[in-house]
Amino acid sequence: MAEVKAKKKSEVVRVLRQxxxxxxxxxxxxxxFIEVIVAILAPVIAPYDHTAMDxxxxxxxPSAAHWFGCDDLGRDIFSRIxxxxxxxxTIGICAIAIATVIGCAIGAVxxxxxxWVDNIIMRILDVIQAIPGMLLMxxxxxxxxxxxxxxxxxxxxxxxxxxxxxxxxxxxxERGNEYIEAxxxxxxxxxxxxxSHLLPNCxxxxxxxxxxxxxxxxxxxxxxxxxxxxxxxxxxxxxxxLSNARAFMRTAPHLVIFPGLAIAVTVLALNLxxxxxxxxxxxKLKN
Amino acid sequence: MGKYILKRLLWMIPIVLGVSILVFTxxxxxxxxxxxxxxxxxxxxxxxxxxxxxxxxxQPFLIRLGNYLxxxxxRGDLGQSWxxxxxxxxxxxxxxxxxxxxxxxxxxxxxxxxxxxxxxAATHQNRWQxxxxxxxxxxxxxxxxxxxxxxxxxxxxxxxxxxxxxxIDNGLASYILPALSGCMGTLATxxxxxxxxxxxxxxxxxxxxxxxxGVHEKDVIWKHALKNALIPIITMLGSAFxxxxxxxxxxxxxxxxxxxxxxxxGAVNNRDYPVVQGGTIFLAxxxxxCMLLVDLLxxxxxxxxxxxxxxxxxxxxxxxANANG
Numbered sequence: 001m002a003e004v005k006a007k008k009k010s011e012v013v014r015v016l017r018q019x020x021x022x023x024x025x026x027x028x029x030x031x032x033f034i035e036v037i038v039a040i041l042a043p044v045i046a047p048y049d050h051t052a053m054d055x056x057x058x059x060x061x062p063s064a065a066h067w068f069g070c071d072d073l074g075r076d077i078f079s080r081i082x083x084x085x086x087x088x089x090t091i092g093i094c095a096i097a098i099a100t101v102i103g104c105a106i107g108a109v110x111x112x113x114x115x116w117v118d119n120i121i122m123r124i125l126d127v128i129q130a131i132p133g134m135l136l137m138x139x140x141x142x143x144x145x146x147x148x149x150x151x152x153x154x155x156x157x158x159x160x161x162x163x164x165x166x167x168x169x170x171x172x173x174e175r176g177n178e179y180i181e182a183x184x185x186x187x188x189x190x191x192x193x194x195x196s197h198l199l200p201n202c203x204x205x206x207x208x209x210x211x212x213x214x215x216x217x218x219x220x221x222x223x224x225x226x227x228x229x230x231x232x233x234x235x236x237x238x239x240x241x242l243s244n245a246r247a248f249m250r251t252a253p254h255l256v257i258f259p260g261l262a263i264a265v266t267v268l269a270l271n272l273x274x275x276x277x278x279x280x281x282x283x284k285l286k287n
Numbered sequence: 288m289g290k291y292i293l294k295r296l297l298w299m300i301p302i303v304l305g306v307s308i309l310v311f312t313x314x315x316x317x318x319x320x321x322x323x324x325x326x327x328x329x330x331x332x333x334x335x336x337x338x339x340x341x342x343x344x345x346q347p348f349l350i351r352l353g354n355y356l357x358x359x360x361x362r363g364d365l366g367q368s369w370x371x372x373x374x375x376x377x378x379x380x381x382x383x384x385x386x387x388x389x390x391x392x393x394x395x396x397x398x399x400x401x402x403x404x405x406x407x408a409a410t411h412q413n414r415w416q417x418x419x420x421x422x423x424x425x426x427x428x429x430x431x432x433x434x435x436x437x438x439x440x441x442x443x444x445x446x447x448x449x450x451x452x453x454x455i456d457n458g459l460a461s462y463i464l465p466a467l468s469g470c471m472g473t474l475a476t477x478x479x480x481x482x483x484x485x486x487x488x489x490x491x492x493x494x495x496x497x498x499x500x501g502v503h504e505k506d507v508i509w510k511h512a513l514k515n516a517l518i519p520i521i522t523m524l525g526s527a528f529x530x531x532x533x534x535x536x537x538x539x540x541x542x543x544x545x546x547x548x549x550x551x552x553g554a555v556n557n558r559d560y561p562v563v564q565g566g567t568i569f570l571a572x573x574x575x576x577c578m579l580l581v582d583l584l585x586x587x588x589x590x591x592x593x594x595x596x597x598x599x600x601x602x603x604x605x606x607x608a609n610a611n612g
Contacts, residue, residue: 123301131306138555142563249440249445264431267430
């Protein structure tokens with residue numbers, strides 16, 4: 001048992017060591033780490049109260065006092081973006097976590113059992129995936145209603161099919177291996193085979209997909225809020241801020257520039273990290 | 288080949304049926320009373336009850352679902368919009384071409400620029416051309432399309448005044464900014480995919496052979512290498528089209544283009560369920576047809592796959608293996 005643990009640890013160390021050689025991935029990791037810390041400590045870091053209105057500074061441009069300027073109600077945009085990171089990052093991470101757990105469960109069942117179980121699950125996924133992703137999320141958001149938690153749910157509904165399909169494909173590849181046959185022959189329980197033997201061997205692409213998925217989800221959730229179907233103003237979610245800023249775009253362009261930059265930087269960081277993880281986890285894929 | 292296409296077209300029937308059931312069910316569980324939204328806050332309880340009766344909302348769920356499916360699939364009728372009373376099919380026929388053309392043009396730009404960019408990066412690996420195109424690709428994936436749309440409006444429409452900021456009254460010029468903002472993500476993904484699959488192919492023995500035979504370098508890249516590198520790029524094409532169709536919903540809203548996206552978002556906000564259902568069904572059909580075309584494109588590019596179409600089971604296995612790397 002101790003040997004197995006040591007082996008697992010060494011695998012993690014190997015991946016981390018490999019990852020640390022990739023400068024861009026490290027940069028992405030550091031940026032995202034800082035963002036998470038900022039999101040956790042947001043109320044402490046934000047220079048102003050994000051709801052405080054300053055009527056003297058309505059639509060004021062960037063200055064020493066207000067780094068990113070102020071919005072249409074005179075609220076400090078920098079503070080709002082910092083508080084907003086809590087919404088965006090939480091939505092991204094939670095939606096992907098939920099989608100990964102549910103998607104993996106579905107994919108594992110389909111991939112392990114095969115036959116009619118697989119057939120039924122895959123045909124249901126075919127139907128769901130026939131609807132373009134963003135449209136599915138919009139319909140899901142309409143069904144659930146607007147709001148923070150419902151946005152997370154809508155995002156995960158849209159992500160589950162992709163995750164399930166990916167894990168199933170991995171399972172199919174892995175299932176034919178001799179060690180699975182060996183475990184079946186010593187009467188290992190199905191649950192145990194899937195959970196402690198098959199899943200860990202299928203995780204690499206899922207980890208990469210999940211890392212990239214957090215970034216994509218942040219963008220999609222911002223899009224949903226932008227359309228007025230996600231997180232609602234006055235909450236400073238980045239998409240909701242952009243949606244609100246659109247009306248003042250011509251007179252105060254800084255209102256639209258900064259929330260968008262925040263989204264782009266976060267997604268970029270996660271993509272860099274995801275790329276690095278893919279290379280580190282699967283040396284075959286590395287060019 | 289013909290048999291395969293027919294089989295795939297027939298398979299679309301249960302898919303569309305499934306999509307209809309799924310969307311109908313989801314819309315039924317939407318919060319909010321459509322009668323209240325149509326009649327406004329001042330409506331009396333009697334009016335509301337009459338409206339609900341008229342819309343058929345008082346019937347049990349399964350009966351409504353059955354009625355809807357028989358109406359759509361047996362009579363080919365998507366019904367009327369609850370809010371505007373207009374026939375939904377005619378509304379969709381009016382708007383679907385705009386969305387499809389915009390998506391296809393966007394797709395063409397993305398692949399038309401993305402593939403050469405990826406090839407350039409691969410043939411100049413680790414040189415400045417590679418770095419520039421990959422930085423561009425990274426940014427293209429990271430920048431949200433709706434934010435890019437706003438930035439482009441700010442720059443080209445507000446500051447420079449070169450292009451219209453919204454509407455479709457200016458002919459082709461009206462579609463330039465929407466297509467540009469829509470294509471960036473796909474272009475970037477395509478460039479990256481092309482680069483990595485070209486790099487895989489370029490080191491193969493047959494490329495060395497072609498070079499040693501004295502084939503011109505241009506022909507080596509564009510004829511010998513690209514043809515084999517295209518398969519993973521085509522795999523991407525289908526999902527890229529799906530993302531574009533979805534992405535167009537936001538782009539259309541920003542640029543006030545009267546397409547499917549605008550129709551669906553308006554209907555979602557008005558709780559106009561039949562329109563949302565009809566719109567989603569049609570976009571799903573468009574997406575499924577595109578996926579079929581992608582599969583046929585495989586056969587056109589790769590004779591090995593064409594040979595396999597005789598037994599479609601093998602194709603599916605291979606496709607899934609391709610799609611999942």
